[in-house]
Structure formats: structure tokens, C-alpha cells
Amino acid sequence: MKKIIRIGRVIAVFGLIMILTVGIIIVLFCRRNKAAETVIPDDWRLILVNNTHALPEDYEISLTELSNGKKIDSRIYSDLQEMFDDARSEGIYPVVVEGYRTHGEQEQMMSEKIDSYKAEGYSKKEAEKLAEEWVAVPGTSEHELGLAVDINPDYNYSGDDELYRWLADNAYKYGFILRYPDGEESITGIAYEPWHYRYVGKENAFDIKNSGLTLEEYLETSF
Numbered sequence: 001m002k003k004i005i006r007i008g009r010v011i012a013v014f015g016l017i018m019i020l021t022v023g024i025i026i027v028l029f030c031r032r033n034k035a036a037e038t039v040i041p042d043d044w045r046l047i048l049v050n051n052t053h054a055l056p057e058d059y060e061i062s063l064t065e066l067s068n069g070k071k072i073d074s075r076i077y078s079d080l081q082e083m084f085d086d087a088r089s090e091g092i093y094p095v096v097v098e099g100y101r102t103h104g105e106q107e108q109m110m111s112e113k114i115d116s117y118k119a120e121g122y123s124k125k126e127a128e129k130l131a132e133e134w135v136a137v138p139g140t141s142e143h144e145l146g147l148a149v150d151i152n153p154d155y156n157y158s159g160d161d162e163l164y165r166w167l168a169d170n171a172y173k174y175g176f177i178l179r180y181p182d183g184e185e186s187i188t189g190i191a192y193e194p195w196h197y198r199y200v201g202k203e204n205a206f207d208i209k210n211s212g213l214t215l216e217e218y219l220e221t222s223f
């Protein structure tokens with residue numbers, strides 16, 4: 001009888017250990033997947049890519065090359081072109097200085113930024129932390145999505161302030177939003193970038209502009 005009870009206990013303990021182990025494995029697996037990949041929504045214009053939503057490495061995109069060699073998602077080309085044409089008609093001459101970036105290019109950018117901080121005397125850990133304030137961790141940059149553009153002025157015609165003001169006032173009409181507004185770093189994870197515009201489509205851009213929300217907040221409250 002005692003023997004049976006002992007065997008029963010051993011089985012119970014073993015079973016408990018098994019359940020706990022499987023539970024821990026499931027939790028770890030879910031966590032890893034959550035950090036690793038973004039769920040692609042039905043609407044491609046609203047894909048969220050940020051420091052907690054990485055783009056799948058196999059994300060496929062059809063690109064259009066601009067006259068200066070920069071590339072963007074083909075689906076945003078006509079709206080971008082229309083925005084630039086209208087800006088030019090008002091004496092503002094925008095230039096896309098950065099569009100689509102491959103995963104490898106993003107990795108290269110990050111390592112160069114870290115190296116530059118290390119060269120200034122920061123430790124590896126400090127350099128990585130500082131670099132991440134300016135460069136998105138590979139897989140988490142909107143430039144890898146092809147829906148973001150960094151816009152500078154053609155300095156022969158206008159300065160930064162004029163262009164940024166024009167974009168802040170008008171870009172939404174063409175489906176673009178100021179993606180990293182001043183004072184919203186705690187939500188977007190990125191410092192103010194008056195040159196970085198993200199395509200979300202005209203309706204969404206209109207709502208975001210009017211509400212003053214970031215893309216993160218808009219997705220959370222509207223869907």
C-alpha cells in the first residue's frame with residue numbers, strides 16, 4: 001500500500017513538473033513571437049512598424065525608383081508625386097533624401113552610428129543606447145517598409161523651416177503624416193523628425209492630422 005502511495009506521489013510530482021515546463025515553454029514562445037513580428041493588418045497603409053513591432057524579414061514589396069535613385073513602395077508614388085508638384089507650384093522644392101532601405105542597409109546604419117559613439121569614448125553599451133535614440137533597430141525602421149520618406153528641401157530654392165512648415169500643413173492632403181511629432185517620443189520611441197513622413201492614405205492622414213494623435217494612438221483608439 002505504502003509503495004503504491006509513493007509511486008502515486010512520484011507520478012504527481014513528475015506530472016506537475018511537466019505541466020510547469022510546458023507552460024513556461026509556451027509563455028516564452030509567445031513572448032518571442034510578439035517581439036519578433038508585426039501582424040500585417042488588412043489595410044497595408046496602416047502597418048505599424050516601431051520598436052515593439054518589427055517587420056517580418058520576408059516582407060515583400062514592389063518598388064518604384066525615383067529620379068535620384070531613391071526607392072519607395074510603388075503604391076505611394078502617385079500621391080507623393082502630386083504632393084511634390086503642388087509644393088513646387090508654391091515655390092517649395094522638396095527632395096526625397098531617403099526612401100526604402102533594405103534590412104542590411106539598416107544594420108549597416110546602426111553599426112556605423114554605434115561606432116561613431118564608441119569613437120567619442122562611450123562604452124559599447126552606452127554607444128548602443130545612444131545610437132538607438134537616432135537609428136531604428138534593424139527590422140523596426142519604417143524605411144524598411146517602403147512607406148516612409150525623409151524629405152529635405154532643394155536648398156537652391158528654400159530652407160528647412162519653409163519646407164517643414166509646408167509639409168506639416170499640407171502633407172495629410174496627399175496621405176502622408178508627420179510620423180514622429182515633437183514631444184511624442186515616449187509613444188513613438190523616436191525623437192522629433194520634421195523630415196520623416198509616413199504614408200497612411202488620405203482618409204487616415206486626415207483623421208490623424210485632425211485628432212493630433214500619433215499613429216500608435218490612432219490604431220489603438222480607432223480600430
Ligand SMILES: [Zn+2]
Binds near residue numbers: 149150195197
Ligand atoms: Zn526617416
